[in-house]
Amino acid sequence: MHKFSTDTYKSLCLSDSEITIWQITVPTLAFKHDYLMGGILALASMHIATTCEPSETALLYHETGLQYYNRSLTPFRNAIDSITPHNCNAVFAHSIVMIAISVASPRLTATKDECASITENIVILFELLQGVKKILQVSKSWIKLELFTQGPYWKSTPTELDPDTEAALTHLAALNDQVMIGIYSEQHRINKNVIAHLRHCYAKFAHSADPAPVLAWLAAVDKDFVDSDKDFVDSLRCRQPFSLLILMYWGVLLKELDGHRWWARDSGRALVSELFEALRSGDPRWEGALGWVQRKMGL
Template sequence: MPLRSHTKSRKGCDQCRTRKVKCDERGPPCSNCTARELSCTYLKVAAARASHSQSQSQSGTPAPLPHVKSVSRENSRTRLNGTRKEVVDSPFQKSELTILELMHKFSTETFRSLCVSASELEVWQTTVPNLALKHDFLMNGILSLAAMHIASSREPPEAFAYLDIGLQRYNRSLKPFRDAIDSLTEQNCDAVFAHSIIMTAIGIASPRLTGIRDESSSMTESMVVVFELLQGVKKILQVGVGQSWINLELFSRGAFWKDTSTQLDEDTHGALAQIDALNDEVMTGIYESQHQINREIIAHLRHCYAKFALEPEPAPALAWLAAVRKEFVDGLRCRQPFSLLILMYWGVLLGELDGRRWWARDAGRALVSELLGALRPGDPRWQPALTWAQQRMSL
């Protein structure tokens, strides 16, 4: 009767030996330990080899040095290779390192550019990133803004690489952000509010950054998108789903919009009075409804100029963006000349942030220059208003 071949594993791992099951001897880890997520070691095999080596050395026969395989679950990962899993070193992927780099940039530098006061430092450095862990659109917004911040300080082609990352993250955030606006709750309203501000900074910064790649980029179109996105801020107030952690009075009829005792300089006061009078002169009659909207928006703009003269921070410029009516945004979208003129005057205010915030660098100048090219009317009544903006931006 022929003898059966030996089926026991002589070099099985410690776990399989203890459990008295057949080991495939392919580890560490073997397939049994992999399936059960056990620590796979071969210490008993090494001890047996060492004992065998000692007996051989006593008999005068040299033995090979024992080789012990070890595995650290903390520093390794499993990779499927056919039907076999192997433990391999686990370096960070490039995409993972990029995310770490962008989060570090935001939490150490970028967040400061979004603060309108010292009281908001902790909010933007700690609270917002924590919110982003629960809302993908906000996380993508943070990563997008940080990528553009890095791109703004680099030279091509490195700047292009970060710009592409920023635009990709921005695009990923748009649909879920709009979905969140359409279904506001107490759980997501803070994230929606934070993302609105981040998107404003992105909208102001992106045309200048894409311009370094000789791409056609319109500041006016970008600002129309910003106006539309900021309607979500108003919706938070309208539906009353909760009080945000940032002072919403910047975007409502609260303390920010109360009368200020600060007087504008004579030049700015005269320019705003001039555009107000021009509105009365050319936007009456069939444009009466738009005339009233323009009066309100110019009054808001005058107030924001006064607030900026009192405290030169981003709040006045951002507050005006969120204060305008939907009808004004519709006029911008249709390239209505007087709406473009008012936006140009806001562009002069935006220009005052140049040097104070990286995302506003050259943005006001670019917007005013673009609108000057679009507003070249034959009506001489428009010329003084255009000249003022041109001179203030040194164009």
């Protein structure tokens, strides 16, 4: 708890207005909600693991973090099933903590030579966030924590992209038009919305390099994206190749958080590398899209 309240909390703040919330309010809430306590202790343990020497000590802290996290899952799912004014703030805070843990965990586990799939972790996170989001939409009037509501992401800023990224996302959208036809027409519609939201997040990040645009796509907070998110998550769970290609483009954006948040360090590269190996021998029409990713990531 000391590590979280003196250091780790900073990596969750999107603006100065959130400092007191993450440093004091959320830990206080955690004493009343076991899953939130497990979440912040898990994240703090993983944070310690990134700075520990020797490696055996780092692995010990990481294993401890995973144990805290795993113990939090069942009570968290139970809380989602029975949201109330009493627990909605803890559910909201824990959902943000989960994002950081899920992004960081596979990279840390890989140091132990385990077969850790960051793609699988992201899909599981997607599924959990859909349940959280739909319930919080109903109970948003109860939520008192002003998290994820301030900062440049929410301001009206230009949405221009650099020519290279603009061309890449335009090509991805055109590829969706070309490939996802016929029996895939419904998935085409879903992908179109997802790609449009991803472009919006890229543009926002270009004007302010904070985590909000990256996490916004993952959490699907855009109101126009709500009807599509569950079906997109289903397609990821089934490892639909084009959905994985879209996820890989998000991985390129995730890489931009390197140096900004410890829990995102190298995770974008890990996700993209994993997906690149899975997709590289697929549809030859994807060569241009994969080539852009390969060039951006130096694969």
